[in-house]
Amino acid sequence: MRRALPAALVLLVLLALPIGAGSLYSDFYLSLAIRVFAFVILLLGFDLLAGYGGLISFGHAMFFGTGAYAAALTLKHLTPSVWAALAVAVVVSAALALVVGFLSIRAREIYFVFLTFAFAQFAYHAVNSWEWAGAANGLPGIPPPSLWIAGRLPVDLDRRAVFYYFALALAGAAFLVARRIVGSAFGRVLVGIRENEERARFLGYDVTRCLRRAFLISGVFAGVGGAVLASFHGFVAPTFYHWSVSGEVLLMALLGGMGTLVGPMAGAAFVIVLGDILSSWLAERWLLVMGLIYVACVLFSPTGFAGIARRLGALRDAAPAERAP
Amino acid sequence: MASPEVLLTNLLYGLTIASALVLISSGLSLIFGIVGVVNFAHGSFGMLGAYLGFSLVMATGSFWAALLLAPLIVTAGAIVMERLTLRPLYGLNPLYQLFLTFALSLVFSNLVLLVWGGDTVSIPTPSYLRGFVSIFGIAYPTFRLFVLVFSACLAAALWLFIGRSAWGAVLRAGLHNMEMVEAFGINTRALVTAVFAVGAGLAAVAGVVMGAMRSVNPEMDLDLITSALVVVVIGGLGSFRGAVIGSLILGTAESFGAQLLPGLAKFVVWIVMAAILLWRPEGLVKDA
Numbered sequence: 001m002r003r004a005l006p007a008a009l010v011l012l013v014l015l016a017l018p019i020g021a022g023s024l025y026s027d028f029y030l031s032l033a034i035r036v037f038a039f040v041i042l043l044l045g046f047d048l049l050a051g052y053g054g055l056i057s058f059g060h061a062m063f064f065g066t067g068a069y070a071a072a073l074t075l076k077h078l079t080p081s082v083w084a085a086l087a088v089a090v091v092v093s094a095a096l097a098l099v100v101g102f103l104s105i106r107a108r109e110i111y112f113v114f115l116t117f118a119f120a121q122f123a124y125h126a127v128n129s130w131e132w133a134g135a136a137n138g139l140p141g142i143p144p145p146s147l148w149i150a151g152r153l154p155v156d157l158d159r160r161a162v163f164y165y166f167a168l169a170l171a172g173a174a175f176l177v178a179r180r181i182v183g184s185a186f187g188r189v190l191v192g193i194r195e196n197e198e199r200a201r202f203l204g205y206d207v208t209r210c211l212r213r214a215f216l217i218s219g220v221f222a223g224v225g226g227a228v229l230a231s232f233h234g235f236v237a238p239t240f241y242h243w244s245v246s247g248e249v250l251l252m253a254l255l256g257g258m259g260t261l262v263g264p265m266a267g268a269a270f271v272i273v274l275g276d277i278l279s280s281w282l283a284e285r286w287l288l289v290m291g292l293i294y295v296a297c298v299l300f301s302p303t304g305f306a307g308i309a310r311r312l313g314a315l316r317d318a319a320p321a322e323r324a325p
Numbered sequence: 326m327a328s329p330e331v332l333l334t335n336l337l338y339g340l341t342i343a344s345a346l347v348l349i350s351s352g353l354s355l356i357f358g359i360v361g362v363v364n365f366a367h368g369s370f371g372m373l374g375a376y377l378g379f380s381l382v383m384a385t386g387s388f389w390a391a392l393l394l395a396p397l398i399v400t401a402g403a404i405v406m407e408r409l410t411l412r413p414l415y416g417l418n419p420l421y422q423l424f425l426t427f428a429l430s431l432v433f434s435n436l437v438l439l440v441w442g443g444d445t446v447s448i449p450t451p452s453y454l455r456g457f458v459s460i461f462g463i464a465y466p467t468f469r470l471f472v473l474v475f476s477a478c479l480a481a482a483l484w485l486f487i488g489r490s491a492w493g494a495v496l497r498a499g500l501h502n503m504e505m506v507e508a509f510g511i512n513t514r515a516l517v518t519a520v521f522a523v524g525a526g527l528a529a530v531a532g533v534v535m536g537a538m539r540s541v542n543p544e545m546d547l548d549l550i551t552s553a554l555v556v557v558v559i560g561g562l563g564s565f566r567g568a569v570i571g572s573l574i575l576g577t578a579e580s581f582g583a584q585l586l587p588g589l590a591k592f593v594v595w596i597v598m599a600a601i602l603l604w605r606p607e608g609l610v611k612d613a
Contacts, residue, residue: 107606
């Protein structure tokens with residue numbers, strides 16, 4: 001249980017963060033943290049598919065955006081209940097993931113990457129031209145959501161600290177669900193497919209069905225992430241669908257180390273926080289520096305933070321140089 | 326229905342786009358063929374070529390000097406980039422190379438923003454290439470005709486080089502089996518660098534001519550890399566012939582798509598790519 005202590009510390013810090021907000025430090029850090037939580041949910045979904053199933057999607061912005069728009073449209077036109085918004089986001093992104101997964105999973109490796117990229121670009125241009133979705137301007141003025149269920153709990157989420165705890169709880173729940181999936185028989189089969197697809201097939205597993213299911217789950221996670229961010233900002237725009245979001249997801253996952261769940265979560269936090277620091281410090285030059293940091297990361301540690309942590313751990317354990325593989 | 330003149334104009338324009346696409350996509354395809362790297366920064370070479378070309382025309386006053394020098398500068402830069410950043414990653418999971426080149430494209434696009442600002446510029450062309458020429462009874466812009474002939478000649482030269490020369494034979498062997506080529510005592514590292522450098526230079530040439538034909542803007546890298554990716558995916562990665570076929574399909578689809586379905590012009594690229602990938606997940610051409 002060596003990991004229990006750091007995990008408890010992180011949780012404690014996260015729970016205590018809103019206490020000092022507004023007095024010790026700016027409220028803005030809560031917004032930044034909420035953005036991190038939304039991306040954490042998206043990254044968990046990406047890692048289930050890419051890190052465990054071995055299918056690299058370059059189109060997760062499409063599910064992120066779809067969840068965001070579904071939540072935004074629900075809040076705007078149907079009900080202020082955040083649960084209804086989340087439910088609609090889940091259903092719509094699941095439906096989209098079902099179709100895209102069905103079509104894409106016939107391809108593998110780099111062709112799968114391009115196919116998901118093509119679908120995502122298609123969705124981006126579609127949203128950009130649909131008038132009912134606000135076209136290029138997006139949808140501003142989404143009313144603040146509330147925890148309202150059938151007349152009970154009429155707590156509005158428009159206060160930043162309240163939304164913060166709500167998003168933290170959702171991200172925590174998403175992590176527990178993802179860990180459960182990874183530990184289940186289905187999760188093991190996914191890893192088996194990633195390691196050797198042919199062998200998994202010979203053992204009698206329906207590989208295509210497993211991967212489609214993983215794609216569906218992954219798309220739903222991404223949709224929930226988008227829904228969280230959209231209901232917090234009260235605004236959606238086609239930038240949710242932009243291909244750079246898909247690229248960012250890949251960067252975060254790789255920086256953190258794929259196939260570890262915790263790694264991509266840390267990657268999301270790192271990229272978002274660093275991006276904020278750099279952009280306030282370097283003005284418009286920050287993306288240049290960010291790009292150079294990415295380049296350095298991949299050159300010096302191709303396995304990401306998880307690899308660095310593992311190496312540090314190996315040093316600390318002072319194990320014999322050659323451990324059993 | 327459209328008149329024969331309109332059809333012919335569209336066909337010529339489609340061929341013009343296609344010939345420039347061959348220049349930009351062949352490098353992407355060949356480098357994938359020999360080392361399995363999808364170079365996401367390939368479009369940046371085109372954009373850098375275009376902006377350098379613009380500055381060179383401004384400095385020297387000669388379009389031809391720009392067309393010659395800009396690709397040479399980009400080629401030199403690409404050699405440095407390949408040696409320093411890509412070489413350590415060959416043989417690893419292709420994801421790391423995709424990630425690296427994605428990060429590099431981010432660096433290049435911000436570099437362009439810093440040096441040239443976010444403005445859209447256009448590369449001045451020589452006066453005798455402006456205006457129109459008449460071919461088969463239609464008036465076609467002279468510069469577009471120049472792009473068509475010039476790019477087609479370069480592509481043909483490349484095709485002859487790959488198909489007929491001794492170095493081309495080494496390259497073709499490398500597309501099949503790089504280890505075997507190395508076992509024959511050929512310096513494969515130099516081969517990879519050379520292919521990368523030539524590919525980058527051709528992309529820069531395409532950047533200059535396309536920049537002069539349309540415009541030069543900071544989003545050009547994305548336009549170029551998406552077109553090139555679609556082309557190589559349609560044609561099949563790692564094949565020069567595939568890049569040519571893919572370019573012809575995409576070029577004509579773009580020019581006719583803009584004419585026949587103006588509202589759907591942006592979708593045409595993605596519809597064509599998704600349809601072909603679904604029908605043939607490995608591309609149309611499966612050879613070296």
